[in-house]
Amino acid sequence: MNERVAIIGVGVMAARPSSEHLSFKEMMFEAAQKAYADAGIDAHEVESFVTCAEDLTEGISIFDEYTPDQLGAVQKPMHTLTQDGLYGIADAVMQLRSGLVGLVVVEAHSKHSNLENPNSILNYALDPVYNRPLDFNPHVIAGLEMNGFLHATGITQAQCAQVVAKNRTHALKNIAAAYPMNLRAEDVQSSPYLCYPLRDAEMAKSADGCVVVVLAGASRAQPSKSRPVWIRGVGFTNDSPTLESRDWIDAQYIRAAAAMAYGQAGIKDPVAEIDLFEVDDAYAYKELQHLVALGIYPQAVAAGRAVENGESGAAGKMPVNVSGGSLGIGHTLEASGLYRLAEIVCQLRGEAGPRQLPRAKVGLAQSWRGVPTTSGAVVILGR
C-alpha cells in the first residue's frame, strides 16, 4: 500500500492536422504498442486501463464501450474519464497506491479532424438557459477572460504574441509537432482578431494524435530495462464553472491543483526546485495565466516580462513548453495534458534529442480542459 508510482513507458503518436488513413482505434493501437515496447512489457501484463474522452467530440455515445480492444484491455478492469489525460494519470496513481493493481495504462487521443462543426459542439458545453441562447462563439469566453486578465495584470498583447512565437519556434525541434514555425511576435500581431483582444494566431490549432502511458508501482518499476520517472505529486480541481460567479482573472483551479501537487512532492519553492514546465497554452495568454497560478510569478506582470526577455524560452533559466506546447504541437483535445507529460518524461530521461535541456531532474506538467471549463490538473515528475 501507498508505494511510490513511476511512469515506465510512454507511446506518442506524432500529432498531425489530420489522419484520415487511420481509425481512432488504430491510432490507439499504435501508441499502445509503442508504450508497451518502451516499458518492456506485454499487453497481457497490464492490470487496469483508463481512457480519457468526451462522447460529443468522438461522435459516439457511451464511448467507453469502444476502448478495450485496441489497448489489450479485453476482460480487464477499464473505464473512461470525460476529462483531460492528466486526470487519467491521477486516477492511475490512486489505483496503484491503493495496492489493488501493479500496472496501469492511461490513454487519450484526438481525432479532431473528423469534427465537422467543432465550435457548435463546444457551444453545447455552455449553460443552456443563461448563456447558450446568446449564440456567441464559445471562444468569446477566452476573449473576455484575456481582456480582463491583461487589464488586471499589466501583461500586454505583445507579450501574449511572444508566447506564440516562442512555442511554435520550440516546435521546430519536435518531430511530433504539427505546427512548427519560425515566428516572431510581430508576425503573430499581424494576425486578425478572433475575439478581441485574442488573435487568430494565439489560439492553438487542432491536431490529431494519441498518447499512451504505462504506470507501475515501485516494485514493478525497478527492472533495469525500464527507465522509471517518478510521480512526485498530482493535483486536480475545478473552480466554479459558472460564468457569472467564477474568478475571471486568476486560474484558481490551477492554484488549488498546484497546492495539492506541491504538498505531496514537498515542494516549497517551485521556481528553485522545478527545472522545466509544460503548461496549457490552448490560448497564448493561458500560458501566462497558468504560470501565475502555479506560483511562479508572485507579481503577474513578471510572467509577461519573462517571455519577452527569453527567461521562459528553451535557453532561458526557466524553460516553459520546450515541446512547442499546444500552440506548436497542436491542440489534441483530451490528449493535450499527456503530450505535456510525455515531454517531461522524455526530458527527464535525457531522450529529448535536439531540444534536450542540460538540467532536467524535476518537471511539471499542467493541463486545462479548455473553454468554458475551469478544470485543471498538475503532475510533478522527478528522476
Place this chain on the structure above:
Amino acid sequence: MAGTQLRHIAKWRGEIPIESLYTAGIGGQRFFKALKEKGKLVGTRCRRCHQVFVPSRQFCERCFVELTEEVRAQPDGVIKSFSYAYIDHNGGRLKHPVASALVQLEGATTVMLHRLLEVKDLSRVSIGSRVKAVIKPKGKRIGSILDIEGFRLVE
C-alpha cells in the same frame, strides 16, 4: 444512421441529432418570472458570504446553503470585461464584429454575460465603462435571458 461515403473508402459522414429540455429550476424561475412580468432583475443574497447572485439561484456554491433573501439589482452596471467576436457561433468569419461584455449590475456581486448594443466606435468601450441593461417591452418578453436585449453604453 445513414452514412454518406466520402473520399473513396476512408471516411463516412453521420450525425447525432440531440434535442433536450432544460429546466431553470426554483432559482432560475424566480429570475425569469420577475423579468417577464415586471421587467426587473432579481437576485438572491447569501447570508453567510454576502455574495449577491444575479440571476437569482436557489443555493450558494461556496457556502452550500439555501438562498432565501431576494434582492433587486438595478439595470445600471459597470463593464468588468468585454470582447468583439469576429466569428459566428460555428466559426464563420463575421463582417461586423459582435460585441459582448461581462457586466456587474448595481446591487450584484456576480457578473452577467450579454451583448453590448450599438457599439459603433470600439475605442469608446473600456473596462470600467458604465452601461444600462435594455429590457424588451412587456409584450415581447417570454421569460428568457433574451428578454434582455443587452447592455447599452451610458454617456
